[in-house]
Amino acid sequence: MSLRPHLDDLFELRHRAHAIGLASRHRVGSPLSGLYASVFRGQGMDYEETREYREGDEIRNMDWRVTARTGVPHLKVFREERERSVVLCVDAGPHMHFGTRGTFKCVQAARAAALLGWAATSSQDRVGAVLHGDPATGIRYFRPGRSHASFWTMLRALTGTNERGRVEGDALLEALGRLERLASTGFLFFVIGDLNRDPAVLGLSLGRLAQRNDVVLVPVDDPADRELPDIGRAVFQAPDGTRVEVDTHGERGRRQYRGRWEARREALRTLGRRLGIPVIPISTADDVEHALADGLRRRRRVGRYAAV
Numbered sequence: 001m002s003l004r005p006h007l008d009d010l011f012e013l014r015h016r017a018h019a020i021g022l023a024s025r026h027r028v029g030s031p032l033s034g035l036y037a038s039v040f041r042g043q044g045m046d047y048e049e050t051r052e053y054r055e056g057d058e059i060r061n062m063d064w065r066v067t068a069r070t071g072v073p074h075l076k077v078f079r080e081e082r083e084r085s086v087v088l089c090v091d092a093g094p095h096m097h098f099g100t101r102g103t104f105k106c107v108q109a110a111r112a113a114a115l116l117g118w119a120a121t122s123s124q125d126r127v128g129a130v131l132h133g134d135p136a137t138g139i140r141y142f143r144p145g146r147s148h149a150s151f152w153t154m155l156r157a158l159t160g161t162n163e164r165g166r167v168e169g170d171a172l173l174e175a176l177g178r179l180e181r182l183a184s185t186g187f188l189f190f191v192i193g194d195l196n197r198d199p200a201v202l203g204l205s206l207g208r209l210a211q212r213n214d215v216v217l218v219p220v221d222d223p224a225d226r227e228l229p230d231i232g233r234a235v236f237q238a239p240d241g242t243r244v245e246v247d248t249h250g251e252r253g254r255r256q257y258r259g260r261w262e263a264r265r266e267a268l269r270t271l272g273r274r275l276g277i278p279v280i281p282i283s284t285a286d287d288v289e290h291a292l293a294d295g296l297r298r299r300r301r302v303g304r305y306a307a308v
Contacts, residue, residue, distance in 0.1 A: 061075050189214065196225050206275055220283075
């Protein structure tokens, strides 16, 4: 089991990212191809023409004025911009140094960020990052740029996060606020980290971001987040130092634990559907490349305003 991200591992992922292809102009046959033109179409695109609607076209791009004037459904067609800014918002908190299968959450988050970042740099897009939750450094911002050197600096930062410490305030909300101040329009934000929380608190910030930009939520989960293992009596400590003893042997308690996790995840999906934000979970037990590709494949199938 890998306990922390390794720089060599993140560098090696550039070969897999090149194979999956982030942008559609490369015409690769992978599930991640068409990310801009098909999955996140509209923001960051230039209007090209209006044509008659064809079966399978995305309804949100309907040209209602032409449709009303002609009596025939017409669709707006967009052309990709030459580049766009991709910003990776990555959870670097101490709670990410946890895992019961395969690896730790911090490792999966770093791998997901590296894959998406390498794919974007290979498409000549600007890549930046906001790392949050590290009690030693606070929020770290990496300005979007095209150079590999700036992206390598961000990857190095991901490998040096602290395993211990107390985080003051809500680091994710602070990071989303930083993204709001950063973004103008047409950005693509990936929010990667532990989202096992009440999503209602995030709704306002995410809604403002999604009004002018594309946002993707990538929850990083471990099987123990959903299924409490039977380990007898166990003592848990909250970030504020509160300690509680739980008897994990009882089936009723484990069922309640699972039910609460499922309720939070369904609430996150519901929020995503309402705001038009995809939710693509990855697990510590997953192959990150396959999990992202599979999530985006399903995302393309269900359409723009449904979360995976």
